[in-house]
Amino acid sequence: MAIEISKQISVPTWDASARRRAAEYWHRRGFEDARAADGDSLIGSRGSWFGNLTSFDMTKLRARLEVVPMTPQSVTVTLHVETFGQVITEWNRAVLRLEVCEFAHVVNGAGDLQAVWTRFRGDDRKASWNWGFSLGVRGSMLSDDWGGVIDRLESRYHIGREPDVEPAAEAHPSGEMLHEMSRRKEARARSERRGVYLVLGVIVSLIVLLRLRPDLGDRDLPGEVVMLGCATIMWAIGMWELLKQWRTRTWVETRCVVKSRETERRGKTYFPVVYYEYRVRGRRFLGEKVHIGGGGAGPELTARETIARYRPGTEVVCYYDSSSPNRAVLDRSVYLRGPMVLLAMGVGFALFALWIP
Numbered sequence: 001m002a003i004e005i006s007k008q009i010s011v012p013t014w015d016a017s018a019r020r021r022a023a024e025y026w027h028r029r030g031f032e033d034a035r036a037a038d039g040d041s042l043i044g045s046r047g048s049w050f051g052n053l054t055s056f057d058m059t060k061l062r063a064r065l066e067v068v069p070m071t072p073q074s075v076t077v078t079l080h081v082e083t084f085g086q087v088i089t090e091w092n093r094a095v096l097r098l099e100v101c102e103f104a105h106v107v108n109g110a111g112d113l114q115a116v117w118t119r120f121r122g123d124d125r126k127a128s129w130n131w132g133f134s135l136g137v138r139g140s141m142l143s144d145d146w147g148g149v150i151d152r153l154e155s156r157y158h159i160g161r162e163p164d165v166e167p168a169a170e171a172h173p174s175g176e177m178l179h180e181m182s183r184r185k186e187a188r189a190r191s192e193r194r195g196v197y198l199v200l201g202v203i204v205s206l207i208v209l210l211r212l213r214p215d216l217g218d219r220d221l222p223g224e225v226v227m228l229g230c231a232t233i234m235w236a237i238g239m240w241e242l243l244k245q246w247r248t249r250t251w252v253e254t255r256c257v258v259k260s261r262e263t264e265r266r267g268k269t270y271f272p273v274v275y276y277e278y279r280v281r282g283r284r285f286l287g288e289k290v291h292i293g294g295g296g297a298g299p300e301l302t303a304r305e306t307i308a309r310y311r312p313g314t315e316v317v318c319y320y321d322s323s324s325p326n327r328a329v330l331d332r333s334v335y336l337r338g339p340m341v342l343l344a345m346g347v348g349f350a351l352f353a354l355w356i357p
Helices: 016-028 049-054 090-107 114-133 144-156 175-212 214-218 223-250 300-307 337-355
Strands: 002-010 042-046 063-071 074-082 252-266 269-280 283-287 315-321 324-329
Touching (some): 002 090, 016 042, 016 063, 090 114, 090 300, 269 300, 269 324, 283 315
Antiparallel strands (some): 042 063, 063 074, 252 269
């Protein structure tokens, strides 16, 4: 998985002096091999796969840079960032947008944006802590204040914005397929409600049990047993999520036709939903999952960019389970962040159990 930021920037002139300033700037941003290429272009790379698996810093992720002159007074800057092992938020994307804004300032002779970066890093750090403690529920959306700041910086040098997702009007699903899409949407809503009802049922049952048998609350249960039990649950869920994703690596590849796409909001998280038709041994199936583990979900922008890769009417690759052909995905990448968070929580519970006297 990857994200790509591509912006067109106005410059006084793209000469040798501007290229030198550009190379020096991107060198400071971690592209240590930033260098001139054919046709007055500039290319470079930074980060590593190790950074993808261990760092929350966008400048440590594996990335490619390309600066291409379009006219004597404009260039296009493209940042292609690998997101394997990462959950990308709007704050992460803002880092890339700010880098492009600062690049525009530098090549136009206006200096750097050190004061802006200092304030941004403070707010970004607060959002990261908020995101971590809420397990991704809060802290992923860029604040309106910073959205306005970056928009103003981009407009100063006519930095082109990323295009919105085009309306999905290229394909016209049949009435039968529309009915099936509607049925599946209702089924997902029912499944979500059942999960909420289950949690509430367990809580109410415990309260009622303690009311009927108050003596149960007087029995001492060793704290380390409770903590180890929680650790076991976290490890089991984390390993199950990792195994689910890994199993899709063995699924069979085939071609499918994209029929429709949309984003679906569940709480504060947006999920990408893409309907696609494929055939297995002459039978027609309708898939809807992009990723088995919820890859591509997050803020609305993340979900919209995920579905933007699948235009209705186009033919793409999908993968289906040979033992159950009605199960299919479009992306079988392994996202480690979710399972690793659960495994880390399990380690925390286990360490706490050892600490209890």
